[in-house]
Amino acid sequence: MRYACLRVGRRYAFLELVMDYLYFPGCTLYTKAKNFDQTARNCSLLLGFELKELKNWTCCGATFPLATDNIMALLPPSRILATAREEGTVLTTLCAVCFNVIKRTNRLIQGDGEKRDKINNFIEKNYQGDLQILHYLEILKQDIGFPQLREKVKKPLEGLLAAPYYGCMLLRPFKEMGFDDKEKPTLFEEFLEALGAKAIEFPYKIECCGSFQSVGSPDVATECAYKILGSAIQNGAEAMVSTCPMCTFNIDHKQSDIKQKHLDFKPIPVFYFTQLLGIAMGLDYRTLGFEQNAVDPLPLLSEKGFL
């Protein structure tokens, strides 16, 4: 039997661990999205599993190549997959972009024998594409179960109107990702309801956040973010919930830019879903890394009485 020790509320708790998941954090989760990584790890301990970090991981490649014969761009995710297979059969990620790149590469290796051989020759491994790639949310749904999660919630987020923002990377391309319903996913909503919050339905929930446009043409990305946030706010959202550091950068950190352009815009906090999970599971808010959120969520949380 293995145990973990974690500070919950004012006390330290010993938590029994039932299983491990091999975990690929990705670069952003060690820098800009540390709060995402840390809260996910702590929450998993509370839920009885540990995120076991993959050894010697590298960048996932950040984008899945658009050109089908671009083997070079497939090598980093392939190497990650091959190493992971040596350690286990399931690989989990948090960042939606990493999830997208790794899952699609895995599928390609699985289905395309010629590419598989070529890639294996390059990376000097023999990986057959037999890993299962799961997103953290999928683990919560399939392995933990939302009804069980609801039972474990210590501090239900009652009265919080949260807009679940999927972005594109979790879902698209639909055929390859197979994450949830392609046009109207509900997994994220189910998760929020399990925590006791009210999920706000808004039409932009699967629209693109502007992605890397925020580097080359920041105006485009700002406009995308304004539309997404505006639509959520109009539908009654008090906060946004994200699964992706890239989206979070665009819809959270860009809010100051939006405010300069659109004077009537009123910023709302953007959470990583694991931060909300942490609050609901009773973790001390000081351990949830809110100092990394661009729009300070503490006023909203204290107003709602979650602190």
Next chain:
Amino acid sequence: MLVVSKEWSESRQTEVSNSHNGFIKKAMVIGGGIAGISASIDLGNGGYEVVLVEKLPSIGGRMLQLSETFPTLDCAQCTLTPKTVETGQHPLIKLLTYSEVDRVEGRAGDFRVKIRRKAAYVDWEKCTGCGLCQQKCPSKNPSEFDRAMGLEKAIYTLSPQAVPNKPVINPNHCRYFQEQKCKVCQKICPVGAIDYEQQDRFVEERVGAIVTAVGFDLIPVKSFGEYGYGEVPDVIDGLAFERLNSASGPTTGEIRRPSDGKIPKEVVFIQCTGSRDPERYMPYCSRVCCMYTGKHARLYKHKVHDGQAYIFYMDIRSTGKGYEEFIQQGMEEEGILYLRGRVSRIFRERDKVIVWGVDTLTGKKVEVSADMVVLATAMIPQKDTKELAGKLGIKADEYGFLTEAQRKLRPVETDIEGIFIAGCAQGPKDIADAVAHANAAASKVQGLFAKH
């Protein structure tokens, strides 16, 4: 119409049953839409007895739901009603409505068809069709005939001009069947025709040939995630728009949108919804959508003069006599805005329906803040067509459309002698083509009968 006395008809009947070498010169038509009606009238006028089997309480089919028809814009009911009445009064046509084919045995010249006559809970022999029961029935429910936009009583006929004009009770909606009380219709009926104890019964018909004209359905709006899974109330399908536009429809012919009854000032029509999309829906072209969408937009402009109609299309397939002229007139004279491109998403924002599309001719993204959207959804076979094909021993294709014996030269025959197909059961068709197809099937039957 062929005028024959009752006596003649009866003598003819004996003559038929004593037909040559046991070859029965009597036909069955399955499906009472425009194709089935046309085939029945042809056969009846040819002097042969016909049994017309229809699963709904009255005949007329899809055409009865339409408002006006292209390219002449004449009223569908005005052109159809004489036909339904003729069918109903024809001495040689026997109507078995509210009935379904249960089993088929035998071969050309001697088919034995077992037919299930569904319990109407009304004794049609006694019923005079006065309509009192429908007036007094307290149970109102969304009407399937009006595409769930109008209300229908639990005891109902499909339309005021229904043939036969006899009501049926829907036990799922009837208070007596659900709660064991009410019985208003029984109390009010002046001839005591209501019979709650009625059961389905089976009758057998012996016929020499069968024409299958079971028609089509539309792919449900809720199949389209990108268009809101049918959850946006002001996104409707083409048949629903026909009902809105029809004088006998839920709005008595005024164009009012379902959500709040307002007159829509901007309407977006989307062609090829579910058609010509091999990856996700139906790979085939439904053939009528280009024309009826053009018609819808024009009818809309005739009723809402200051309204704007947008049509998103892939290309216009107006291959029929007078069809292209009809479309051109809509574009040039009625100010309908045709946009070549697809729509990627529809959602509701406050009381508007937002449509995101693209105009591929200018290469620009288009966003329309519309009041209503009409989807020209793909034609699909009726859902039990494959099952019926199994009973008849004929083939159906992967979608469920019935397969003809030979694509070009034998378009109405099937692999089984004596069984013919007509209308949209074989594939998407407009009214003119369906009628021509039915006429062909009827003439094939007459040819077969004449040979023996």
